Amino acid sequence: MNAPVIHNRRDILRYAAAGGALVIAAPIASRVRAQRDGSPFPTPWFEGPVGGFVAINPDETVTIAFPNPEMGQGVDTSLPMLLAEELEVDFDRVSTVQMPLEIMRGEDGEMTWKYAPQGSGGSYSIPGHYEGLRQAGALARTLLISAAAAQFGVPASELVAARGVVRHEASGKKASYGELAAAAASIEPPAEAPALKPQSEFRLIGTPQKMKNARAIVTGEATFGIDAEKPGMLYAVMSRCPYFDGTAKSVDDSAARKVSGVVDIVKIEGPGPTGPYDVQAEGYAVVATSLWAAMKGRRALQIEWNTGPYAEESSGSFKRQCAELLEGTGQIVRDDGDFDAAFANAAETYEATYWQPYVSHAPLEPQNCLADVTEDGVEIIAPTQMPSGASRIVAAALGVDREKIKILPTRLGGGFGRRLSNDYVAEAALISKAVKAPVKLIWTRDDDLQHDFYRPSGMHQLKAGFDADGNLVAWTHRLASASKYYRRPNLPESDYWQAELYPDDFPSQFVNNVRLEYFSARSGAPRGSWRAPAHTANAFVVQSFLDEIAEGRGEDPLALRLRLLGEARELPYEQHGGPVFNPGRLAECLRVAAEKGGYGEKMPAGRGRGIAGHFTFGGYCAQVVDVETDDQGGLRVTKVVAAVDIGTVINPNGVAAQLESGVNDGLSTALRLAINIDGGRVTNANFDTYQLMKIADAPPVVETHIIDNGETPSGMGEMGLPPLAPALANAIFEATGKRIRSLPIADQLNS
Amino acid sequence: MPKLTINGQTVDYSGDPGMPLLWYLRDEQGLKGAKFGCGAGLCGACTVHVNGEARRSCVTPMAALEGASVTTIEGLSDGETLHPVQEAWLAEDVAQCGYCQTGQIMAVAALLETNANPSDGDIDESLTNICRCGTYYRLRKAVHRAAELKSGRAS
Numbered sequence: 001m002n003a004p005v006i007h008n009r010r011d012i013l014r015y016a017a018a019g020g021a022l023v024i025a026a027p028i029a030s031r032v033r034a035q036r037d038g039s040p041f042p043t044p045w046f047e048g049p050v051g052g053f054v055a056i057n058p059d060e061t062v063t064i065a066f067p068n069p070e071m072g073q074g075v076d077t078s079l080p081m082l083l084a085e086e087l088e089v090d091f092d093r094v095s096t097v098q099m100p101l102e103i104m105r106g107e108d109g110e111m112t113w114k115y116a117p118q119g120s121g122g123s124y125s126i127p128g129h130y131e132g133l134r135q136a137g138a139l140a141r142t143l144l145i146s147a148a149a150a151q152f153g154v155p156a157s158e159l160v161a162a163r164g165v166v167r168h169e170a171s172g173k174k175a176s177y178g179e180l181a182a183a184a185a186s187i188e189p190p191a192e193a194p195a196l197k198p199q200s201e202f203r204l205i206g207t208p209q210k211m212k213n214a215r216a217i218v219t220g221e222a223t224f225g226i227d228a229e230k231p232g233m234l235y236a237v238m239s240r241c242p243y244f245d246g247t248a249k250s251v252d253d254s255a256a257r258k259v260s261g262v263v264d265i266v267k268i269e270g271p272g273p274t275g276p277y278d279v280q281a282e283g284y285a286v287v288a289t290s291l292w293a294a295m296k297g298r299r300a301l302q303i304e305w306n307t308g309p310y311a312e313e314s315s316g317s318f319k320r321q322c323a324e325l326l327e328g329t330g331q332i333v334r335d336d337g338d339f340d341a342a343f344a345n346a347a348e349t350y351e352a353t354y355w356q357p358y359v360s361h362a363p364l365e366p367q368n369c370l371a372d373v374t375e376d377g378v379e380i381i382a383p384t385q386m387p388s389g390a391s392r393i394v395a396a397a398l399g400v401d402r403e404k405i406k407i408l409p410t411r412l413g414g415g416f417g418r419r420l421s422n423d424y425v426a427e428a429a430l431i432s433k434a435v436k437a438p439v440k441l442i443w444t445r446d447d448d449l450q451h452d453f454y455r456p457s458g459m460h461q462l463k464a465g466f467d468a469d470g471n472l473v474a475w476t477h478r479l480a481s482a483s484k485y486y487r488r489p490n491l492p493e494s495d496y497w498q499a500e501l502y503p504d505d506f507p508s509q510f511v512n513n514v515r516l517e518y519f520s521a522r523s524g525a526p527r528g529s530w531r532a533p534a535h536t537a538n539a540f541v542v543q544s545f546l547d548e549i550a551e552g553r554g555e556d557p558l559a560l561r562l563r564l565l566g567e568a569r570e571l572p573y574e575q576h577g578g579p580v581f582n583p584g585r586l587a588e589c590l591r592v593a594a595e596k597g598g599y600g601e602k603m604p605a606g607r608g609r610g611i612a613g614h615f616t617f618g619g620y621c622a623q624v625v626d627v628e629t630d631d632q633g634g635l636r637v638t639k640v641v642a643a644v645d646i647g648t649v650i651n652p653n654g655v656a657a658q659l660e661s662g663v664n665d666g667l668s669t670a671l672r673l674a675i676n677i678d679g680g681r682v683t684n685a686n687f688d689t690y691q692l693m694k695i696a697d698a699p700p701v702v703e704t705h706i707i708d709n710g711e712t713p714s715g716m717g718e719m720g721l722p723p724l725a726p727a728l729a730n731a732i733f734e735a736t737g738k739r740i741r742s743l744p745i746a747d748q749l750n751s
Numbered sequence: 752m753p754k755l756t757i758n759g760q761t762v763d764y765s766g767d768p769g770m771p772l773l774w775y776l777r778d779e780q781g782l783k784g785a786k787f788g789c790g791a792g793l794c795g796a797c798t799v800h801v802n803g804e805a806r807r808s809c810v811t812p813m814a815a816l817e818g819a820s821v822t823t824i825e826g827l828s829d830g831e832t833l834h835p836v837q838e839a840w841l842a843e844d845v846a847q848c849g850y851c852q853t854g855q856i857m858a859v860a861a862l863l864e865t866n867a868n869p870s871d872g873d874i875d876e877s878l879t880n881i882c883r884c885g886t887y888y889r890l891r892k893a894v895h896r897a898a899e900l901k902s903g904r905a906s
Contacts, residue, residue, distance in 0.1 A: 071848055072849070210844040211844055211847075214840070214841055214844060215841060217849035218837040218856060220785075220853045226786070226787065235778075290774070290778055292767065292771075292774045364786070364848070364882075365788070366788070411849070413849070413850030413851075414883045444790055445788070445790060657844070657886075660889065661884050662885075664884075664885025665884075665885050686790075687789050687793040687794055688791070692881045694879050695878050695879075695882075695890065696879075698887030699888065700888070701888070
């Protein structure tokens, strides 16, 4: 799973400290304006005496820092909303900026968060900060009120803060936040965190807000990692060994060195064949005075590679390996009741096998990093989901104390889990150290597609048995895959399954006789977390299989799901997104999506409507997908209707955006995406062979129906994705009678 | 030695004629709104206007630009007054990560010059820029809104 950052009581106090210490006037405002004017990098980091979460400027504008990196998921808006709710300011007077990585050495000598956890992953930004950022806002408000109380000579309890002004009703006295900020900044924060508003008093949370930094994006002023610059900066591109765990046999860099502008060629050692990745592959960096010169230098570089230990691996061989593994007996990771006996005695049985390919994250902004390694310390400017991971990997690569490493995360041109890994940061740091200058490393698209940490590929075999009364009495899910947990330090192979099968997922807790069985397959392809990780594969196979069962039984697919899920109740859920899984909430999503999407209506020939739902990282989502097919194998998704329940909603506009994003990501991936392996290397090299979806295939209508029941909030970055592929496959079956059991769909409808 | 204009300003280029326009804009002119996505003209993140037409600057060599008039996203708006496509993008709140959006906007702005009111079919045929975040639903709405804004402004 995506290494969620859990905060505890101590973290909450730190948020509060940050909120309090930071009601400071001045410097931020000018820096923010500097960015709007289009002045060059760096963007206005909070640093020096400012730090922390919020600055109240003399012109009554407010600047709020969001701690987690923004990669399109909307935390530049939703996280500041949490703070602004308690601060009592008009949100349209708030501008927001990315917080640099703020860590410090704790009492135990280990590095720890200075203010708050700062990673983007696992749909955890909102649940992780829901309480802390409101605490920070409440404390800032409390200090402003205290400052006003001193100024007015009245008790703080008689003052009310609203819309950036503190008022004393009885005397008519008032003062704006801008007027109070300097005095408030010098007030000692109270020992106890102020009480938070009840949900019923929310004025901002739950209202639709547009993305804060949208204007900078549409004018081209937004600065991504790739846009970072420093004086004296050199550019680097790398030639990496394309073979999994291969090495350089020989290199001739004489022609490359002669290319005008090329300054140096630097070897980067590979990660070794078994340990964790620091960098992903062995290679050579071409360092030059311009990016174009570096690219030309790379073309002139002559390298012969050893093909490494996986030279025989291909997509076909890996699939055969998975099929062969499933012939045997695997590791039983959940075993309730007696599956074998129940299946043998079942009145009806069903069985199907499904296949998921490797897929790549392919964020549109290629990996890049600006590293400046000097004797005094290290500065890293990079698009990273895990700035603390960047700090750790640089410390490990260079042997530098983490307190001397400054990490400035930028806006990310997409993440999708790829930038949980900071291998490109390590590369840039090593190159900068070698050439003793600031270096901007830029990956090209082939680098990105061939050196990703891919979503694991695998073969799933499912079996189900029903008794004569139609009760589901036996269920097994057997999975052979190459787990993303390999190469983790101190993690035995017997734990690899944990990243691939989530034992509390539906329908494990709904069947008396259930067995989950895992087979660890070997592959040289690097693996990692890809948006909604194993939920994408498992939702596809489980929700597709349920449709097959419903068809076999002559039962309505929605009705089958609803009766299996049953009534609302709290079931234990030990994986990420727990501790509770309430099947009633998923059932309600299915009912709402079905009703709004007209599920069950008779469709004209060539058309189909499918449904699926899944519980992902604490959020519930169901989707109804409409498809139109033709007899030439053509396929168009014409409409997607979704219902989501993620508890208390912070920004409904952002929820809809993420739902639309999940739908399109799920569709793009299901239609055409697969990473192909041949001869121990990835053969996809650009978007002609890794065909991300374009607008012509995108559904013209995506409807989001939000069920806001006031429950504890989950995030929304990933929940919109898992139901799409199975709902699509189920729709295709209705339209064509063809079952999609293998992804991508590609040209399967032609045959 | 191509001489060209970029956002109305004349520049003389004396470097490698084979260098793509994208790198000249980004690394020599400091115009970073055009983005690098694929380097092969496949994703459109680098889209700019050359003589009013959408062009993928990552595969447009400098040698091909003698006398050309180049407009980048930085030159699309009229000072603080945004182009109708930019306005529509804000109104529909299209962007997520935002990386592809300058290229999308430039592609749509060029489309509207030749097709003032594109149908959904026209959009499907004409717009081949990739958005990895999948903002296509809002993007399509924004194209229609931009067409309305633009014709409204013109009349």
